[in-house]
Amino acid sequence: MAIRECAVITAGAMIQQMAENNAKVDFDGDSKGWSPEFAEWYRARSVQYLKEARLYLNEEADCDEIDDHIQDEIDEWRD
Template identity: 55%
Template sequence: MSKSLKGRCIRRWKVEFKSVCDSKISPWWRKRDLRGYIRECALTTADCMVESMAEDNARVDFQGSALGWSPEFSVWYDERRERYRKEALDFLNAEATSDEIDEEIQNELEAWND
């Protein structure tokens, strides 16, 4: 895939909200929201995907499983955070599918409704 994870997240959020961001349909959402608020949500989604994968990979490397967060792990991960984030970003830029991005978007929207 030629587009970055952030670019694909922005595109998928716009697709999700394009029909909603119309003054004829919604009294709250406008087209300007696609460029502003929705874009920020997309960037947050991309950052969360990267951070989640980085933390999961680090936990596996630290103790052999993806469970738990201890003070020792926190110190260990702080020293290696950027390396794990870069690896996760590189992987997601190349391998993340639209379905995975859509699933993250749906999870975010469900959290809005809680």
């Protein structure tokens, strides 16, 4: 896999994770855990949360944050 492909996958994962975490906090005040109710609620609002996360990360993400996310992905694959 080319480096660019890996970077695109990592960026997508960062956006998705931020969108889901922000939505979860808005839903019930906690960023952890999913329920059928939250899944339904998020599905109806995911486009907006993804857009907001993408805009934020385009402006605010730095190399250290990206490196941390990459390391988290690597650690997940090891488990």
